[in-house]
Amino acid sequence: MALRQAEHLCPQAVFVLPDEEAVIRIRELLSTALYDLAPTVEVRDEGIAWLDLDGVVHPGEAIREMRRRLLKAIGREPRLGLAPGPFSARLAASSARPGRLMRVEDARVFLAPHPSRALPLEVEQLERLDLLGLRTLGAVAAIGPRELESQLGREGRHAVLLARGLEPDAISAWRPPMFTSAHRQFGEPVEDREALLFVARALCGDLAEELGLRGAGAKHLRVRLGFEASEGEQRESVVRHPLSSQAELFGLVGAWIKEWQPRAAITELWIELPVLEGAGRRQLRLWAGSDGSSDEVIAALERLQERFGDEVVWKPA
Amino acid sequence: MQEVALESAINSIRVRFGSQALTRAAELPPPQPWPSGSPLDRLTGIGGIPRGRLSLFTGAGTSGKLTLALELLARATREFAHAVVIDGGGFDLSSLDSFSPEQGPLTIVRAPAPETAGEATAMLARAGARFLLVMSDVPEHWLGPIESGANRSGTVLVGVVESPGRALAHASSFSVAFARTEWIWERGLLVGLRVAVRCTKNRVAPPLGETELEVRYPLGPRTLRDFSAGVVEASPRDIAEVRPRASAAV
Numbered sequence: 001m002a003l004r005q006a007e008h009l010c011p012q013a014v015f016v017l018p019d020e021e022a023v024i025r026i027r028e029l030l031s032t033a034l035y036d037l038a039p040t041v042e043v044r045d046e047g048i049a050w051l052d053l054d055g056v057v058h059p060g061e062a063i064r065e066m067r068r069r070l071l072k073a074i075g076r077e078p079r080l081g082l083a084p085g086p087f088s089a090r091l092a093a094s095s096a097r098p099g100r101l102m103r104v105e106d107a108r109v110f111l112a113p114h115p116s117r118a119l120p121l122e123v124e125q126l127e128r129l130d131l132l133g134l135r136t137l138g139a140v141a142a143i144g145p146r147e148l149e150s151q152l153g154r155e156g157r158h159a160v161l162l163a164r165g166l167e168p169d170a171i172s173a174w175r176p177p178m179f180t181s182a183h184r185q186f187g188e189p190v191e192d193r194e195a196l197l198f199v200a201r202a203l204c205g206d207l208a209e210e211l212g213l214r215g216a217g218a219k220h221l222r223v224r225l226g227f228e229a230s231e232g233e234q235r236e237s238v239v240r241h242p243l244s245s246q247a248e249l250f251g252l253v254g255a256w257i258k259e260w261q262p263r264a265a266i267t268e269l270w271i272e273l274p275v276l277e278g279a280g281r282r283q284l285r286l287w288a289g290s291d292g293s294s295d296e297v298i299a300a301l302e303r304l305q306e307r308f309g310d311e312v313v314w315k316p317a
Numbered sequence: 318m319q320e321v322a323l324e325s326a327i328n329s330i331r332v333r334f335g336s337q338a339l340t341r342a343a344e345l346p347p348p349q350p351w352p353s354g355s356p357l358d359r360l361t362g363i364g365g366i367p368r369g370r371l372s373l374f375t376g377a378g379t380s381g382k383l384t385l386a387l388e389l390l391a392r393a394t395r396e397f398a399h400a401v402v403i404d405g406g407g408f409d410l411s412s413l414d415s416f417s418p419e420q421g422p423l424t425i426v427r428a429p430a431p432e433t434a435g436e437a438t439a440m441l442a443r444a445g446a447r448f449l450l451v452m453s454d455v456p457e458h459w460l461g462p463i464e465s466g467a468n469r470s471g472t473v474l475v476g477v478v479e480s481p482g483r484a485l486a487h488a489s490s491f492s493v494a495f496a497r498t499e500w501i502w503e504r505g506l507l508v509g510l511r512v513a514v515r516c517t518k519n520r521v522a523p524p525l526g527e528t529e530l531e532v533r534y535p536l537g538p539r540t541l542r543d544f545s546a547g548v549v550e551a552s553p554r555d556i557a558e559v560r561p562r563a564s565a566a567v
Binding site: 198247251255294296297299300301303304307308311312313314315316317 | 333398399401410420421423424425426427428429433436437440441443444445446466
């Protein structure tokens with residue numbers, strides 16, 4: 001419903017406009033949380049997420065993990081639906097109880113009793129359907145696509161295909177941005193190095209968790225300090241070997257902060273990872289139990305050379 | 318009520334200093350041994366040098382502690398992808414040659430200052446270097462990160478010092494003290510020494526014990542006998558035979 005229409009219908013109501021930034025942030029949060037569970041993941045602003053489970057080896061595990069992660073991210077049990085396509089899956093999920101999964105084998109049979117108002121049509125088009133006596137999806141599915149197209153235009157044809165469970169729409173995959181950052185604003189300006197290290201460690205933990213979900217590593221690291229009255233200071237470095245764990249990130253960030261001499265009390269701290277390396281380039285602990293951490297050891301030796309000079313590390317061979 | 322307060326305190330410590338900062342005894346995994354093939358395996362009580370813990374070799378100069386550590390290092394180079402020496406200035410690569418090490422996995426970190434040694438050890442322990450031989454002083458504030466890093470990655474951590482500071486001694490899980498008992502002379506040549514090795518601290522298993530080792534020097538190509546550098550147990554005494562003494566374990 002348009003805002004103007006709502007105000008007309010209810011003049012006493014206070015209308016709160018959506019916080020666009022918060023919506024985007026929550027969508028990114030959910031997308032990041034679900035990104036590695038399936039090849040295609042889509043999260044919509046209205047709080048719906050789809051996973052295309054085609055090709056997923058253990059779909060049951062992916063669904064369980066999705067439930068767990070969503071619960072952690074939003075703090076509420078999600079409703080889950082498993083169906084042949086996104087439209088029927090959405091309706092299945094809306095019919096499920098919180099924390100439960102509704103599984104649909106035959107989409108057409110499942111959709112038939114649902115009201116036609118579930119179709120993604122304009123209000124006028126839905127009223128038209130009502131006038132035509134097409135009050136359920138079963139009724140919409142029973143008429144020919146061309147017949148409804150002649151009444152509602154292209155959306156009418158689309159609506160019939162949806163009602164028949166033919167799922168004409170595909171999920172549009174979310175692509176993670178190739179950069180990320182974490183930021184903390186302090187209520188009181190911080191002068192204590194220990195406090196700054198504590199916050200930096202927590203931010204590195206958040207970033208590492210995100211990198212872990214995306215299977216990515218940071219090739220470039222930047223730390224910025226903001227001050228109350230003067231221009232901020234920053235330090236950055238391109239690393240030879242991508243950093244992905246909290247220990248790796250905090251190893252570098254912590255070392256910088258320990259020797260940093262800020263000119264004033266700090267009001268804001270940013271840790272930015274402007275360049276990420278794609279997933280699959282680095283598979284740490286692949287040979288778990290033996291020497292799977294070899295990459296990490298080499299990376300640690302390289303970081304020692306970056307910090308203290310090449311001569312610090314010597315390989316006799 | 319007290320339990321709730323305790324749980325809250327534990328949680329706040331973990332939030333403040335990281336999840337590894339505090340571990341309940343019941344949550345600790347049992348120590349895993351690295352069978353080194355040396356007589357020390359018996360002294361640890363678990364059949365090998367404990368992984369993920371700091372083992373400390375202490376004793377005056379020429380007591381054989383470094384020779385034994387080098388033998389472990391050479392063995393580590395043959396078994397692991399990475400064996401690292403944190404060298405505070407006293408490491409001579411040629412002293413390792415007679416133990417037939419693999420050169421490929423060996424890396425030496427030359428730490429100009431104890432601070433660097435501490436940071437390098439913590440970083441490599443965390444990264445999962447399988448064997449770390451620490452021959453340098455390590456500042457006290459690095460011992461925590463080193464311990465937790467090694468614990469997570471299962472790194473075998475061996476420190477060689479003449480007399481450990483209080484913090485280092487406290488951080489170690491297994492300490493052995495070396496004391497030379499006599500020189501070994503054969504045909505007028507000094508060929509080695511006998512060493513009494515006493516376990517002074519053992520957090521990984523109950524027994525404290527001692528044994529006697531014979532450390533043979535390499536004599537080069539003109540050996541009188543088929544000498545090879547190495548450490549052998551001269552007259553192994555069963556741990557049970559050692560007279561019980563006050564426990565030094567913490």
